[in-house]
Amino acid sequence: MQDYLAGLNERQKEAVLYTDGPLMIIAGAGSGKTKVLTTRIAHLMAKGVDAFHILALTFTNKAAREMKERVERILGNNDARNLYIGTFHSVFARVLRAEAHRIGYPNSFTIYDTDDAKSVVKTVINEMQLDDKLYKPATIYNRISSAKNALVTPLDYVNDYYLQQEDMRANRPAIAKIYDAYCKRCFKNGAMDFDDLLLKFYELLKTFPDVLSKYQHKFRYIMIDEYQDTNPAQYEIVKLLGAMNENVCVVGDDAQSIYSFRGATIQNILQFQKDYDEVKVVKLEQNYRSTQNIIHVANEVIRNNKAQIPKVLFTENQGGEKIRIVQTMTDNDEGKFVADTIQEQKLRNHFSNKDFAILYRTNAQSRAFEESLRRMGIAYTMYGGISFYQRKEIKDLVGYLRLIVNPRDEEALKRIINYPVRGIGKTTIDKILLAANTHNITMWEVLEKADQFGFRSGTLGIIQDFVILIRSCASMLKQHNAYDVAFHVGKQTNLVKELFNDKSTEGLQRYENIQELLNSIKEWVESPDNDEGEVVDKSLGAYLQQITLLTDSDNKDPDADTVKLMTIHAAKGLEFACVFAAGLEEMLFPNAMSINTREELEEERRLFYVVVTRAKEKLWISYANTRYKFGSLVQNDPSRFISELPPEYIDNSYSGGGTRQSSFGYGNTGAAYERMSGGWGSSRFDAATKFGPAPSKKTVPEYLGSKPEAKKVVEHKPSVDFQASDSSDIAVGQRVEHQKFGFGEVLKLEGNQHNKMAVIKFDSNGEKKILLNYARLKILSKN
DNA sequence: AGCCCCTAGCTTTTT
């Protein structure tokens, strides 16, 4: 505890000791920024600042967790648990939960994830009777999101000349109206999307001086990590919160700003110095992570950008090895090359799996690496897939929980009202929606008063049962904890049982996932309280708000001995002994979407800078001549970034499988190739075994004959005057024509009067059971 | 009402 300053260099020490007044730390990659931040927090506490008064904001839960752990380690006691360390979104969500009533939201408001939000946008677009080909929900949602991140309200939006011009030019003049309707609908649903967590918090602080004052007194020391990634909403919030004490410390690196697509702007760094009278600026330029070679390359790369705060990273580390550039024929070869090299490095240099990371521009690139690693038996962890909470079965159960906590949540309601199937289909749901919209009430209220909306008696009964089910669960909340309620829901709805009975592999997996969800709720309920004055909120509502903000990496153990696969974005802030930067091809990296303006291209270059600086010792940069995109083969040139690399630090001799194998010629049988290249294979041959008749492929023994074509329908062309008859008075023995199966005779009638089924023997298609409610039959003769 | 098959569109990055 005493010597926490010992391991710091002069600059770092300066940053740690400057505790009062605005401070901006420009921290190059690997310059010990987390160390500085955590030591600074520890130092504040050592000086007697109460942990309750320290707020540290990060962008990922991972970063928050790490920060908390490291502070704990420095302090050597439990005081750190009272710190407010979290992501912008989670910290603000927590505050909003306490204050939501002031802005007309229920305290247990739902947090909509991107899927929910897009679904609401879609609903709104449909209800406005706009063409969803022109108004694509995803596109519109992104536009709304950008507006929110820039603190542009629907009113601002519609009044903004340029935005309106832009929408006009894109032939989408209704976006402003959609935006407005979307906000209203979310409000009606008692729901906030991710951006609302910032926006509403900002509004809260702006509108209620007492709330602002409360949190200004609470958060006397504020620290912001990854400041270059903040958007205007975050910026304004920090400005408000910090206005009283001005103890705001921001840490950032403009060279690593890679989230402008999410509304982040480096302007915030420049503006920060203008907002306060005297800002202390500390630059951390010594890198402790990487070899000389890697740092030189990184510096050279970033020099090509015009927009940047001048600084030069240096290191006292060893020179290290040159950077290897590898070309392969195909994306699959790239995968094989990487897996093979990992294997080789493990043997030769005693690395273990966790020393390796494979980093790429887009998630779609992961497949080739997964396959090759699996084939080599190398354990890996992939980040950025769908998160645990995005899985269907989890969303289903969570849907119930959401509805129980917040019956206004229309997205949850729509999801589970007919799951498991209980007979409330599309027609009924449309009817409910219509009733809700015409009377301006929620769907739930329609269900509660279902008897007033003229549902068929059967449907009415089903609806009323559903309402009773949800209500009974909701009433449980008063006496039982989140776990008990969730367990009860799983049981009452047969959700768990249904999955239990599904014995397929996927069914088993789903069942396990549900169990895991229940376990995690239990764990959460039972986790120790911190010793804050307020009672720690262990309600179901708090649980639900929390899980929406988790990403898939939050369930993964970063220390597991596995090779890590992730996008470069996801790798920011991490470091690995050996890094493979994959897919350095034009159109892919820089991505085709981001080469239209200088700004976009420079952001891609910063991304390249980020991937280079993840490596501590060894760095491979690979690219493939051809790769599959949308299922078809495309050819790409090597990335322009490769030509920006200084040749003296590059090893080109390290040729990947692709260059070598090309000399083995196309069109050989593949067997020799397979042997010589150590089983690397190539997509060409993979494709052959997959799609073509491989020589060894088992054929059906002749004595079995050819497999009978299952239920193949003999084509029937309906008569020219074909018209379905009213089949309610159909009788046995009648001759009928079926649109598809042709002519036949009614053999038997089954089922009740509302669901009649006829067994018909068709002339050319045999006996079939036909549901009369739906089949299109023409009655030809009375007998 | 519900199941199943087909196809259009997708992929930039994420709290």
Added chain:
DNA sequence: GCTAGGGGCT
């Protein structure tokens, strides 16, 4: 190559 959603069939 995958997948969600639409359309057709029962």
